[in-house]
C-alpha cells in the first residue's frame with residue numbers, strides 16, 4: 001500500500017526545550033518525536049514514513065516528560081539503501097544505553113520502531129574520533145556494519161552540526177574504519193583489508209588457496225553450492241553458482257528457506273552472513289543477502305564488499321564493480337595498492353523519535 005503523505009503541523013518550539021511532537025500511526029500507539037536539530041532548522045522534510053505529525057497536545061506537559069526522562073531514549077532512524085538502523089547518541093559513555101533485549105524490542109517491525117539494528121555512537125578509543133557498536137535485530141553484536149557506518153557518519157555530522165565533506169576515524173569491532181562524507185552527500189568508506197584465512201573468517205571449511213576458502217563445494221539443503229568465504233570484520237559466505245547452475249538467478253531463490261541453513265551451518269562457528277550473487281558483467285552484479293542476526297535485508301555494505309572480493313578471487317569480476325542490492329546500488333572497489341576495500345553509497349534520515357524503554 002502506498003504511504004500516506006506526511007502531514008506536518010509544527011508549533012514554534014521554545015529555545016530552551018527541544019521541539020516535541022506527537023506521532024500517530026493508524027496501526028500503532030502514538031509516540032513522541034523531537035527534533036535533535038536546532039529549533040529554527042526543522043528536519044522533517046526527510047520524514048518518509050506513513051504517519052502524521054501533530055502539534056503537542058495540551059494534555060502532554062513537559063513536566064510529565066521530565067519525570068520519565070530517565071526511561072526515554074531519543075533516537076534518529078537512518079537507512080542505507082533500506083538497511084535501517086536506530087541511531088543512538090551514546091557519546092557520553094562506552095556502555096550502550098540499550099541492552100540487547102531492548103534492542104530486539106526496538107527493532108521489532110510490529111511492536112517497536114522497526115529496524116535491522118541499533119547503532120551506538122560512542123567516544124573514540126586509541127586516538128579515534130568515535131567508536132561504533134551495533135546490535136543486530138536479534139540482539140547479537142556483530143563486529144561491523146557497512147551501511148551502518150555510512151549512517152553513522154551522517155549521524156555524527158548531524159549531531160556536531162558539520163556541513164560539507166567530512167572524514168572520521170571510527171573504532172569498530174573490525175578495527176579502524178574511515179567514512180568520508182562527499183560533496184554529493186554520499187559516503188565513501190575505507191572498509192580496510194578483507195580477511196581471507198579460513199580460521200579467521202571464521203569457517204571450518206578447509207582453505208584451498210593460500211589458506212583462503214575460494215570456490216569450494218558446500219552442501220546446504222541437498223544442493224552443492226560453490227562458495228567463497230570472506231571476512232570484512234564480520235563473516236560472509238558468498239555464492240555465485242551451484243554445481244547444477246553456473247549463473248544464479250537470485251530472484252528465484254527462496255531466501256527465507258535457504259538463508260537460515262547457511263547462517264547456522266556447522267561450517268560457520270560464529271554463524272555467517274550469506275550473499276547469493278548473479279553476475280551481469282565483470283563490473284556489475286546483483287546480490288540478495290541473508291544476514292546473520294537480521295535475516296533478509298534490503299542491503300548489506302560489508303556483504304557487497306565481500307562479494308567483490310570473492311568475485312575477484314573466483315575470477316568473475318574486476319576490482320571495481322557495481323553491486324545491485326534490493327534497496328539500490330553500491331559502488332565497490334578493492335584497491336590493489338593498499339589491499340583496502342572502498343564502498344560508496346547513500347545514507348538518509350528517516351525520522352527522529354523518542355521511546356520509553
Ligand SMILES: N[C@@H](CCC[C@H](N)C(=O)O)C(=O)O
Nearest residue numbers: 142145146147234300301302
Ligand atoms: N547490514 C550490515 C551488516 C550488519 C551485521 C551483520 N548482520 C552481522 O551479523 O555480521 C552491513 O551493511 O554491513
